[in-house]
Amino acid sequence: MASANIAKILIVGAGQAGMQIADSLRENGYSGQITMVGDENALPYQRPPLSKAYLYGDADEESLQFRNHRFYQDNNIELILGDAVVDVDISATDESSVGGVATTASGKRLDFDRMALAPGSTPRKLAIPGSELDGVLYMRSIADAQALKARWENAKNVVVIGGGFIGLEVAAVAAKARKNVTVLEGADRMMARAVCPITSQYFKDAHERRGAKIVLNARIASFAPSPNNSSAVGAVTMEDGTDIPADIVMVGIGVVARTEVANLLGLELANGAILVNEFAQTSNPLVVAAGDAVMLPNPTGADGLVRLESVQNAVDQAKAAAKTLMGLEESYRALPWFWSDQADIKLQIAGLSTGYDQTVVRGEPDHDAFSVLYYKNGRLLAIDAINQVSDFMAVRRCLTAGQNIDAEAAADSSVALKTLITA
């Protein structure tokens, strides 16, 4: 993308990636117009605390904001909130030309030279009888978190559907508040998509020790209304006919990329997400994309496309997208990392474990402090660190530098990993 004559950038989406694109454009010296459209009414905010600190009451709407009002004024970033792009017209199709116009739901017409898509994702909905009942909730937006919180105090029975990160975070808060918590997971282990069986087993045991009931291979038939209020959920009915009492059902069964605007533009998708190259460019030369809604070349340099639903990816890919918009093309290379706080359990993951052929366990799962290192052909790929921040930091550093830690040496947990890093 040539940087010449780029004077108007339209960012669609005001989440972590959208915010970072705007911030990085200014940090890199772009002085043209920046307009950011977000369909929520709140100033751009952090989502991770919604299922933890916000639910505990340790964070409020203001503390979740990335930046205050003045920042947007001082940096001349125009925010259009509570509105959405519903139509786009880009006539130009080659890099030398500029121009397009987007129309929002409220009727605003927004001219742009380049567009950045950061639409994020939306929770995958569970469509079974009774899903429309009040109290069947999801966790993505501040509105979702407010809906959960509004019902939290009076809820005795909390059922979480999906034993993934979001579900387990909410389950941990509920167990700590001494609610009856049941986690229903359809697979035969927890967080199966992200971690190995050792880590999965630990999280099952750990949540059970903290008071949650975990059901694997759960087969859910429907939601039943409460006997006291026919419009509210009262139980989850399993296929075998048993009812699990539920004042709140929190569904966390994954997310779907938001591709509304990408579809208006006819952009190429891959597995339902917006396909980009290593410069965050979509199939339209005027449009970049970043964040949860994107399918991208593996940023570790390994082969293949990945979709990374994480803060780290939203931030780092957004930085690459901002550079591309300014004609400063820089290939997006980064080490993916991730965290999930579940009550007193801090899980930190660095690297991508896909394709591993060996694991090394350090420490004691029974004592809530251990790490799993993933290897392929003797090379370290990734770590799951559970309350082992030194291991996490060492592996993050090692993998970022393209270095290795010998598997046999790593198995001795009395030796600090950071002393074992080799080329």
Place this chain on the structure above:
Amino acid sequence: MPQVTYILPGGTETTLEARDGDSVMETAVKNGIRGIVAECGGACSCATCHVFVADEFADVVGGPGDLEDDMLDGAACDRRETSRLSCQIKMCADFDGLRVEIAPKQI
């Protein structure tokens, strides 16, 4: 509102008013102070909000907790005596006038 002064790498100083209970990290980031990266947004998971607390405030602010201590060991900049992760320092009246130097390397 308690004030906090940030000494940026290079020596520039910026003073901000903090909301009571907001962390030193949040106060900086919300106002667009660069240098504090804070990738994890304050979850004590990334060690990219590393600061050196001015000596005269070291006692009142106190040292890091165990977890923070381990994170600091892996921070991009070598830690010093008064190193803290600024997401873990919550502003309050006692800290009014606090001065922190932002570690020059965060990632």
